[in-house]
Every structure is written in structure tokens, then in C-alpha cells.
Amino acid sequence: xxxxxxxGGGLVHPGGSLRLSCAASGSIRSFNIMHWYRQAxxxxxxxxxxxSSGGSTNYVDFVKGRFTISRDNAKNTLYLQMNSLKPEDxxxxxxxxxxxxxxxxxxxxxxxVSS
Numbered sequence: 001x002x003x004x005x006x007x008g009g010g011l012v013h014p015g016g017s018l019r020l021s022c023a024a025s026g027s028i029r030s031f032n033i034m035h036w037y038r039q040a041x042x043x044x045x046x047x048x049x050x051x052s053s054g055g056s057t058n059y060v061d062f063v064k065g066r067f068t069i070s071r072d073n074a075k076n077t078l079y080l081q082m083n084s085l086k087p088e089d090x091x092x093x094x095x096x097x098x099x100x101x102x103x104x105x106x107x108x109x110x111x112x113v114s115s
Contacts, residue, residue, distance in 0.1 A: 002026045002104050004095050009109030016085050016113070022078040022095030022106055029053065029073050031097040036069060036080045038091035038111075045094070049080065063089075085113045 003025040012018050020036070028034065033052050039045040049069035050058045057069050068081040078095050092108040 002097065002102070004097060004104050004106035006093060006095055006106040006109035009093060009111045011112045011114065012085055013115055014085060014087060014113055017081070017083045018085065018111060020080040020082065020093055020095075020109060020111070022080075024076045024078070024097065026076065027073070028071060028076050028078065028097060031099050033098050034069075034071060034078050035096040035098075036067075036078075037094045037096060038089075039094070039108075040091040043091075048093070051078070082111070085111075087113045089113050 005023050006020060008018060008020040033050055035050045036048040037045050038048050047060060048063055049067055051069045051071055059067060066084045070079045090111060090113050092110050094108045095106045097104045
């Protein structure tokens, strides 16, 4: 079973940056698509960004121009670079990997944006 482990979350001031990582116990080349989601307390989980096995990316409107999703296949790691962070970005961030017959989620990493 593939394990996904997020890291890099923490407390940051508004306008600051964080780089989240999602390390996989197996090859991420096997995933057709990978995603970052986030969930704030009391709110539904929402998609943030996606990246295909070929490197094509998609972003929701509220993070466009601020967040960048990327993957390093050699390191079996998914990344989310977050710049110009806002308090409303505060949430638990989850990575997800999908391939035919398999859907894997990490346990999440907390991001808190506060002064």
C-alpha cells in the first residue's frame, strides 16, 4: 500500500510563504494525477491544485498566482509552494494520488496564517 506523508506546514505571517511536501513510499510516476486539498475547521474539504503525470497543472481561482503545484518523480514527492499567504488560507492541507483502482490520501499538515 502506498503511503503519502505531508510535511512543511506551520505558522506563518500574512504575506509569507510555505512549501509543503508530500512524500510517497512508492513511485509517484504511477499516479495519473495528484492533488492538494485543504479543509478549514467546520468547512468542507476543497480542491486547491492538481498536476498530471505529464506535468499539466490546474488551480482554483482563489490560489492562482500565489500557489504552485509541482512534482519530483525522482524523489517521489509532490510539492505545493504557497506565496502571499492570507489568513483565509489557514487549513489542514492534504495530498492525494490517484491511479486506476487506487486513491490515496495523506494525513494532512496544518497551515496557520496569522499575525
